[in-house]
Amino acid sequence: MTNKRCGRQTVTLSSPPVMTASAAIVGQKEGSGPIKDRFDQTEPDAYFAQKTWEKGESSMFERCLNLACKKSNIQPNQLDYIFSGDLQNQCAGAAYAMRSTNAPYFGLYGACSTMAESLALAAMMIDGGYAHSCAAITGSHFCTAERQYRFPLGYGGVRTPTAQWTVTGSGCVIVSDRGPGPAITSITAGKIIDLGIKDISNMGAAMAPAAYDTLKTHFEDTGRSPEDYDLIVTGDLGHLGHPIVSELFQQDGVTLTNYDDCGRIIFDREKQDVHAGGSGCGCSAVVLAGHLMRQMQEGKLHKLLFAATGALMSPTTSMQKESIPAICHAVSIEVRQA
């Protein structure tokens, strides 16, 4: 076995797999924000033509996978593996959607870190020779998440200023062993970090230490520095978690000048009433599969460190007064010169 490990938590990929295509489908609110032109489809119907929001979420996943496959000129049943998961209990949003694919399926639960987790596993499977083409797909839906995690929507509960807004959207990336597209060059898998924060309306603060831990480890393991990337983007720490990560690096004497967060990018804080920004598996998924993939295709972005973050609590653990464990996986993506 060839050792591909680099430091404690990072692997480098000797035959970097390629992100040959991606698709991003979003809801009305996401399709009205600052990056509204960077998605493939905006769906005004929150039910996605289904009878329930949950079925609608599955329909959105299915449509997103099919679109990404079409762009990559592959049929879903030709995929060697699909890596997917979502926020619905028992990850039902993903599982019900992927019934139609007739492709081997690995179900994941990484909360809002799922886009990075699925990309990481897909990339290692391809680099290792276990697959030629994989799909990494996730998403979330504001209405299914609100009623599962918080209150019935009709209740009209007031949101705290620290709350984030769960993105309605699905993002899918096709990863292949050949073809054009940005390459996945290294992966830093995250540990579960829990510094004791219990406020489920302040997930940015709960997840920021996990993001800091994974990013810091990535730089240590690879010998790279933040300036080696054009952009470092975390998952959905939002307007509260983002400055915490910056400050944690500042305490180490490192000023991050090229650092943003998908929860800040997707909505207009002033105009869209989202409080602390976007969240949900779909947030980093559609920002990557929609906006950032286009940035790379347009030659505006060459080296990206994509670090999606997840908060791993449940309503039950919150009721039992537990704190919030968090995780962050980082994937380094580079546009290779032709």
Next chain:
Amino acid sequence: MTNKRCGRQTVTLSSPPVMTASAAIVGQKEGSGPIKDRFDQTEPDAYFAQKTWEKGESSMFERCLNLACKKSNIQPNQLDYIFSGDLQNQCAGAAYAMRSTNAPYFGLYGACSTMAESLALAAMMIDGGYAHSCAAITGSHFCTAERQYRFPLGYGGVRTPTAQWTVTGSGCVIVSDRGPGPAITSITAGKIIDLGIKDISNMGAAMAPAAYDTLKTHFEDTGRSPEDYDLIVTGDLGHLGHPIVSELFQQDGVTLTNYDDCGRIIFDREKQDVHAGGSGCGCSAVVLAGHLMRQMQEGKLHKLLFAATGALMSPTTSMQKESIPAICHAVSIEVRQA
């Protein structure tokens, strides 16, 4: 990239990773059944000395991981990856337990197929050179599952004759690139199969077609036949699902003579009032990590096809009148001659 694929859904591992140690911890009922002497610990306290069953389940996972690591002479923080998941919403049982490990973590959701899913991914990560040692760990708890999926325990609901009994137990396998122990030689990842069964009290029937599909594909992909194994064991189809798989093979003209199911093995159907047998992530996990690992160590079992099955529905999808999607991943395990 070396192609390690073999047929549509199978990969063969060129440097077969080794199951260097395992641990199985069970509750009182499991520790009173026919394989009661084949576990490491039986815990009579359903709370595992915690305040809630959910925290108890996490405590059980933590104890199980630590014990398996100890047997394999490794510290949890030396593991390159932990692959884990469970049945609690948001897979909280696993996530909260793994906070203490300080090891990179990939969260999975495969319902009761999680033991095979985690073993499969761990094995490919090691064979591919991305890791030296990984833990594959899962489990379930009767009390947390009953109140999440069915009724409050105090309600004392009558169970249908087709119902299975969720195992309280956790099983962990340490997979390494060197050392003694049975080797993982091939993996057949399953597709999601849904033949339209909606009765959530008859999960054996819902999962049997997925087990049949994966097993049949495994034999086609590898050119092996059922007789090439000493034992083929499915996850937790129980007393109703097991004969369905046998009959589906019979229709193909194949008589399975060496086929059993973990849901049948773990409980005594006559004496333990479990109706259709055991279920839950912990069922196949403790039968493998406890009983079957011992069988292999004792020289009684040399070639095992371990095919854990999962039903991917949720209480929400059932209320929305959805059918039950199922999955089965198969892992071939062989004792190599010294």
